[in-house]
Amino acid sequence: MMYIKDIFTGLVFGIGAGLSPGPLMALLISETIQGHRKNGILVSISPIITDIPILLTFLFLLEKIKDFEEIIGIISLTGALILFYFGYKNFTLKEFSIKTDLSGSLKKGVILNILNPYTYLFWFFIGAPYVEKAGVIGGALFTVSFFVGITGSMIVIVLFTEKLKKFLESRYYLLLLKGIGALFFIFGILLIKDGLEHLNVI
Numbered sequence: 001m002m003y004i005k006d007i008f009t010g011l012v013f014g015i016g017a018g019l020s021p022g023p024l025m026a027l028l029i030s031e032t033i034q035g036h037r038k039n040g041i042l043v044s045i046s047p048i049i050t051d052i053p054i055l056l057t058f059l060f061l062l063e064k065i066k067d068f069e070e071i072i073g074i075i076s077l078t079g080a081l082i083l084f085y086f087g088y089k090n091f092t093l094k095e096f097s098i099k100t101d102l103s104g105s106l107k108k109g110v111i112l113n114i115l116n117p118y119t120y121l122f123w124f125f126i127g128a129p130y131v132e133k134a135g136v137i138g139g140a141l142f143t144v145s146f147f148v149g150i151t152g153s154m155i156v157i158v159l160f161t162e163k164l165k166k167f168l169e170s171r172y173y174l175l176l177l178k179g180i181g182a183l184f185f186i187f188g189i190l191l192i193k194d195g196l197e198h199l200n201v202i
Helices: 004-019 023-033 037-065 069-092 106-115 117-159 161-168 171-198
Strands: none
Touching: 004 117, 004 171, 023 037, 023 106, 023 117, 023 161, 037 069, 037 106, 037 117, 069 117, 069 171, 106 117, 117 161, 161 171
């Protein structure tokens, strides 16, 4: 029971990342629509390849500064602002078109992830601090749940692209993103509390 929060949080962030519109989503759908379901699945697993080294790097950096409470507090507050921004983007999205000229597979997905600044912002200010605070088991469950959420949601899109095309361009998809955005706001508030505690404000 004590690790349910870690699993739930990882899944929320992972599913939110997997369903969010962007270059990776466009590439995923483009590959699948062109009849390359295998390539679509390869795109789905690309975050695992790119994000694990990034996470490990940031965990190493956090280990070096973990005794500096003020810095950790600032990182938490910055993470809260990033989550608020993610939530804001979800709430203000008006439509998502799946038409794209992108092509490629695993290599292209890896390149897109490496060049995506949000990947680094998420792991440094949100993901890595959460893993460090949750401990070995809790952090591992969060990380595994995140990758299950992001790859799982993207693989579902690959397997059911023909049926999901209308859904992804419907108001129901936008409502789903708004729901995820609301959860981002909640987690952002929790990060503010955590940051203020590190700064000895509360």
